[in-house]
Amino acid sequence: MLVAALMPMRGSAHALDPGFLELGALGQDRWRVTWRVPDLNGKPMPILAELPEGCAGEAPALQFDGRAWSSVWIATCAKGLQGGAIRIRDLERTRTEALVRYELQPGETRVRRLTPGETGFAIPADAGVPGILQSYVSLGVSHILQGIDHLLFVFALLLLVRDRARLFWAITAFTLAHSLTLAAAALGWLSVAPPPVEAVIALSIVFLAYELALPPRRRDPLAERWPWLVSFAFGLIHGLGFAGALREIGLPEGDIPLALFAFNLGVELGQILFIGLVVLVAMALTRLYPGIRRLARQMTRAASYAIGSLAAFWVIQRLAGF
Incomplete structure (x- = not known):
């Protein structure tokens, strides 16, 4: 275990970079979507972000920025995000995680961490104190380990x-x-x-x-x-x-x-x-x-x-x- 931990894998001191999905609220049922995928042997990791049902908007091809693959586009969600579901398809086939950051309204940010064992979640109307504690405690433990x-x-x-x-x-x-x-x-x-x-x-x-x-x-x-x-x-x-x-x-x-x-x-x-x-x-x-x-x-x-x-x-x- 010690030898494996000390191996300078990928020239980095940290584990494999996670996937990252961000939905920034622009108002009027529009969200700016940022999707970032880890690099895997010179190609984007084969995982795909699925937005809530009813969201329209075509994602452009992923571009490599020197460390990961990313794309940005505008999605229109006529029904909003509340009550919808976000999922990272094929995340269960990897050993990495994905971080989802979304806004129900401009400035109202929430975060959710997805793993191969939990590849999606339903967006609640109000995360509340328990939801924030669960998300950020989990993120803190994951980061230090x-x-x-x-x-x-x-x-x-x-x-x-x-x-x-x-x-x-x-x-x-x-x-x-x-x-x-x-x-x-x-x-x-x-x-x-x-x-x-x-x-x-x-x-x-x-x-x-x-x-x-x-x-x-x-x-x-x-x-x-x-x-x-x-x-x-x-x-x-x-x-x-x-x-x-x-x-x-x-x-x-x-x-x-x-x-x-x-x-x-x-x-x-x-x-x-x-x-x-x-x-x-x-x-x-x-x-x-x-x-x-x-x-x-x-x-x-x-x-x-x-x-x-x-x-x-x-x-x-x-x-x-x-």
């Missing part, structure tokens, strides 16, 4: 900080920091270009991996004595990365605080799930192979080189990208 770079940072932090009390405060500081910048960037109070943010996120993993490769006595005193300060500083950068994903998803007008809270909660739940899995695997290995404790230092050093090498690759790739 698909973000290998964020998970590698947390994993390196778990290996670096062995004292439980210090580890608790380091994880808490990381959570607090990325929650602050996520909220600030999502609300428009802070704006930073995504490419440099992604490069610094990779660089933060290189820093932890380097410290992890050193004997404890040679490590930076700041990282050794006050790991919470280091994790807080890098957490601010990681929060900007989360905000970039949230900007692509969009926030519903009138329910921005709730959606922001739900997305952040989903990120935290995904992070807790990952930490719990790492702890359970470590406990299982210790019980099955008691002698593995004697190899802990060598295994940690090997892990530091694997993590650092992959993160360094990402730094170079992301710097070359801009």
Whole structure:
């Protein structure tokens, strides 16, 4: 599992890009439709967006933009969207997901995540609090579990900080920091270009991996004595990365605080799930192979080189990208 996770598949730190369907309300029963399909070996993934029955409008051919295939057109839905159904045909034959963002009226944005197990949904008249919580918590969990770079940072932090009390405060500081910048960037109070943010996120993993490769006595005193300060500083950068994903998803007008809270909660739940899995695997290995404790230092050093090498690759790739 570790080797598969560390493979630089598709030259990217994230999982396969999802499909994306957006219906922006223009008024007078007209919607601007944007359909974006992942690239699959130089061709668009064979999935198709199906709009509610009664919507008219011909979709132009998909065009490649360097990363995915997309098309934009105007659809007329005489009956509106409420009560209709949206479906992504053949999504069940893939291993990717699709994000649907739609407006019942201009400024009234809603989001729905579709998976191979749930390829469509009926548009309700009012999503309400439960609907927003469900959608954005699910999106937050999905984003953190698909973000290998964020998970590698947390994993390196778990290996670096062995004292439980210090580890608790380091994880808490990381959570607090990325929650602050996520909220600030999502609300428009802070704006930073995504490419440099992604490069610094990779660089933060290189820093932890380097410290992890050193004997404890040679490590930076700041990282050794006050790991919470280091994790807080890098957490601010990681929060900007989360905000970039949230900007692509969009926030519903009138329910921005709730959606922001739900997305952040989903990120935290995904992070807790990952930490719990790492702890359970470590406990299982210790019980099955008691002698593995004697190899802990060598295994940690090997892990530091694997993590650092992959993160360094990402730094170079992301710097070359801009």
